[in-house]
Amino acid sequence: MNTKTVLELNGTDSQLVLACGDSAEILHWGKPVAGDKTQAVLALRRPVPYGRLDNDVAMTLSPELGRGVFSSPGIEGHRDGLDWAPVFTLNHVEQHDDTLSLESADEGAGLTLLTELSLDKHDVLKVRHTLTNNKPSNYQVNRLANTLPLPARAGELMTYHGRWVHEFQTVRQPLLQGGYQQENRRGRTSHEHYPALVAGTPHFDEMHGEVWGFHFAWSGNHRLRVDVKTDGRRIMQAEEIYLPGEIALAEGESLTTPWLYASYSANGLNGMSHHFHDHVRATILPADFAQKPRPIHLNTWEGIYFDHNPGYIMEMATQSAAMGVERFIIDDGWFRGRNGDKAALGDWFLDEGKYPDGLKPVIDNVNRLGMEFGLWFEPEMINKDSDLYREHPEWLLAVDGYEQPTGRNQYVIDLQNDEAFAFLFSRLDHFLSTYNIAYIKWDMNREIVQPGHLGKAAGHNQTERYYALVDKVRAAHPNVEIESCAAGGGRIDFEVLKRTHRFWTSDNNDALERQHIQRGMSYFFPPEVMGSHIGAAHCHSTRRRHSIAFRGLTALFGHMGIELDPVKESQEEKQGFERYIALHKSLRPLLHSGKTWRVPTDDAAHQILAVVAEDKSEAVVQIAQLAMPTNALSGHVRIPGLSPDALYRVELIDAPENFNDIVNCQPAWTQEGCELSGEWCSTVGLTMPILDAETAVLIALKRIDA
Numbered sequence: 001m002n003t004k005t006v007l008e009l010n011g012t013d014s015q016l017v018l019a020c021g022d023s024a025e026i027l028h029w030g031k032p033v034a035g036d037k038t039q040a041v042l043a044l045r046r047p048v049p050y051g052r053l054d055n056d057v058a059m060t061l062s063p064e065l066g067r068g069v070f071s072s073p074g075i076e077g078h079r080d081g082l083d084w085a086p087v088f089t090l091n092h093v094e095q096h097d098d099t100l101s102l103e104s105a106d107e108g109a110g111l112t113l114l115t116e117l118s119l120d121k122h123d124v125l126k127v128r129h130t131l132t133n134n135k136p137s138n139y140q141v142n143r144l145a146n147t148l149p150l151p152a153r154a155g156e157l158m159t160y161h162g163r164w165v166h167e168f169q170t171v172r173q174p175l176l177q178g179g180y181q182q183e184n185r186r187g188r189t190s191h192e193h194y195p196a197l198v199a200g201t202p203h204f205d206e207m208h209g210e211v212w213g214f215h216f217a218w219s220g221n222h223r224l225r226v227d228v229k230t231d232g233r234r235i236m237q238a239e240e241i242y243l244p245g246e247i248a249l250a251e252g253e254s255l256t257t258p259w260l261y262a263s264y265s266a267n268g269l270n271g272m273s274h275h276f277h278d279h280v281r282a283t284i285l286p287a288d289f290a291q292k293p294r295p296i297h298l299n300t301w302e303g304i305y306f307d308h309n310p311g312y313i314m315e316m317a318t319q320s321a322a323m324g325v326e327r328f329i330i331d332d333g334w335f336r337g338r339n340g341d342k343a344a345l346g347d348w349f350l351d352e353g354k355y356p357d358g359l360k361p362v363i364d365n366v367n368r369l370g371m372e373f374g375l376w377f378e379p380e381m382i383n384k385d386s387d388l389y390r391e392h393p394e395w396l397l398a399v400d401g402y403e404q405p406t407g408r409n410q411y412v413i414d415l416q417n418d419e420a421f422a423f424l425f426s427r428l429d430h431f432l433s434t435y436n437i438a439y440i441k442w443d444m445n446r447e448i449v450q451p452g453h454l455g456k457a458a459g460h461n462q463t464e465r466y467y468a469l470v471d472k473v474r475a476a477h478p479n480v481e482i483e484s485c486a487a488g489g490g491r492i493d494f495e496v497l498k499r500t501h502r503f504w505t506s507d508n509n510d511a512l513e514r515q516h517i518q519r520g521m522s523y524f525f526p527p528e529v530m531g532s533h534i535g536a537a538h539c540h541s542t543r544r545r546h547s548i549a550f551r552g553l554t555a556l557f558g559h560m561g562i563e564l565d566p567v568k569e570s571q572e573e574k575q576g577f578e579r580y581i582a583l584h585k586s587l588r589p590l591l592h593s594g595k596t597w598r599v600p601t602d603d604a605a606h607q608i609l610a611v612v613a614e615d616k617s618e619a620v621v622q623i624a625q626l627a628m629p630t631n632a633l634s635g636h637v638r639i640p641g642l643s644p645d646a647l648y649r650v651e652l653i654d655a656p657e658n659f660n661d662i663v664n665c666q667p668a669w670t671q672e673g674c675e676l677s678g679e680w681c682s683t684v685g686l687t688m689p690i691l692d693a694e695t696a697v698l699i700a701l702k703r704i705d706a
């Protein structure tokens with residue numbers, strides 16, 4: 001034991017301490033601890049109770065059944081029934097700055113395991129494993145999981161659930177004996193099982209408590225679990241779910257897990273989000289567009305659905321440009337035979353009936369109006385009623401002899417079929433090479449059932465081939481930006497974001513629903529990747545009505561767009577769109593680079609979001625009132641993240657039309673503004689205004705003493 005080497009990875013506000021002997025074990029992942037740690041192993045050597053194995057069993061980075069770990073193992077596999085309980089010996093450790101590589105082997109089983117760990121200055125820890133088969137016979141891998149320990153004080157979880165038009169819903173639960181497990185078998189990241197969770201000390205909240213957040217970067221099937229072992233030790237585990245037989249490693253072949261991203265914060269959920277946001281901005285988002293302001297969108301979907309008429313679309317474009325839109329996107333309905341959602345997916349040829357003069361005049365017009373042009377595709381999908389299917393029924397991702405259930409009347413294309421893959425690339429390449437297309441909305445509208453390639457399970461490879469197709473398109477057209485959409489937010493994760501630029505957060509444009517959906521997404525993603533559109537006053541997915549002010553302020557805190565037919569909108573609504581577009585443009589540099597704070601409220605009816613500039617020179621705060629508050633007076637709004645000694649001018653910059661008519665008087669500061677120190681703002685705050693349910697106000701703070 002004493003011969004173990006103690007290694008450290010240091011972030012800015014977190015630290016990982018490992019003991020490396022014949023295996024590696026994490027001793028500490030939490031607040032940084034300075035000083036000598038040579039006796040840390042001794043300090044943490046566990047007692048061995050009666051009634052169990054005679055020697056202590058370490059909880060390694062890949063728990064092994066063969067070592068005597070009775071919890072969920074890190075590896076499950078076999079070689080025709082043999083080599084099924086490998087025990088790995090750590091034989092080589094290398095550290096380069098913030099990265100550690102640990103090489104282990106089980107010579108007898110003919111397996112090596114490489115574990116990569118890194119902790120960056122944003123306090124994001126990344127871990128993954130690579131398993132290699134070194135023997136002549138195939139090694140069948142059933143499971144290969146990433147495992148990280150949690151301390152015994154991690155007694156509560158925040159997990160996700162959701163569905164179409166209801167993504168990113170969070171739920172809290174105590175972490176008791178047993179634990180938590182979620183399994184996603186839907187073949188895409190999914191609306192239902194967003195691959196992330198947070199564990200923390202009991203009652204952790206936005207500002208307080210220790211939290212350990214996890215995001216598993218994989219766009220297919222996965223399992224996440226948090227186990228409380230019967231001895232009280234806790235682990236978090238994240239893995240792909242492999243379908244039967246799909247991973248068989250031949251001699252010399254390797255399997256690498258997706259990355260598990262994790263972050264520790266001593267300052268509650270906001271601290272954790274800051275780590276993930278900074279990491280996403282610095283290392284995940286494609287760097288090529290980092291400096292480009294994100295253009296305001298007009299997306300045609302909810303405006304015209306499948307009813308395309310180029311003359312009319314040009315009028316929509318003209319009116320969009322007049323409102324300040326910067327990118328015009330033609331959604332579904334532009335290709336041959338696509339008049340509804342029952343036919344034509346796969347036939348990626350322009351519908352010349354709808355566009356007799358081609359797409360060029362429309363795009364030229366959009367460009368002349370000063371806007372970029374974008375086009376919708378759903379490359380992985382096929383309708384049986386399509387020329388493509390009639391020509392290539394064998395391209396279906398399916399298992400012969402079984403009837404595939406449909407999803408939105410469509411089926412999935414087998415991307416492992418090289419001809420199908422090449423065809424899809426050539427169609428995308430054709431459009432991107434022929435026209436001035438700056439952006440594609442890449443959709444994926446159904447779940448995957450029985451992903452079969454040549455009869456065998458192919459769920460893992462289908463996801464890998466999807467990444468490969470996006471990568472090939474990106475490499476051929478590096479100036480084109482891509483949005484990841486899957487019936488709204490069905491494919492939102494860090495691995496997709498490495499090759500795309502934005503997510504379509506949800507098909508639900510209802511501002512009240514969006515307040516919840518966007519908040520759930522904000523735990524792991526910064527606002528600029530969150531597509532958020534102002535929809536029509538009468539929301540298409542919930543039939544609720546909201547004022548333009550509430551819709552505008554809600555869409556403001558993301559990558560903003562408009563999703564309706566501007567030609568049919570009233571003058572008053574159009575003035576509203578113009579106002580919020582202009583407001584977004586003026587705040588965009590701050591919103592898309594600052595620190596987001598989910599601000600605690602005194603009444604649960606309110607939801608408050610602040611974005612504070614990195615240099616703390618300015619901030620913008622949205623107070624949304626989602627329901628009727630308990631009392632007539634709702635306490636104070638306290639704004640975190642400012643510079644305590646600095647003086648700020650506080651002003652109300654947007655409010656509902658009837659703001660001053662619904663009360664005898666609103667708080668004085670909303671009328672005259674006021675000047676306060678950062679410390680006052682965060683400690684005492686300002687008295688809350690009175691609002692109607694489903695309305696919001698916007699406050700701006702500017703530093704005036706520097």
Ligand code: GLA
Pocket residue numbers: 301331332376443445485486487488504506507
């Ligand atoms: C999905 C998307 C929508 C729209 C339609 C088009 O539902 O989420 O935004 O693109 O497909 O069919």
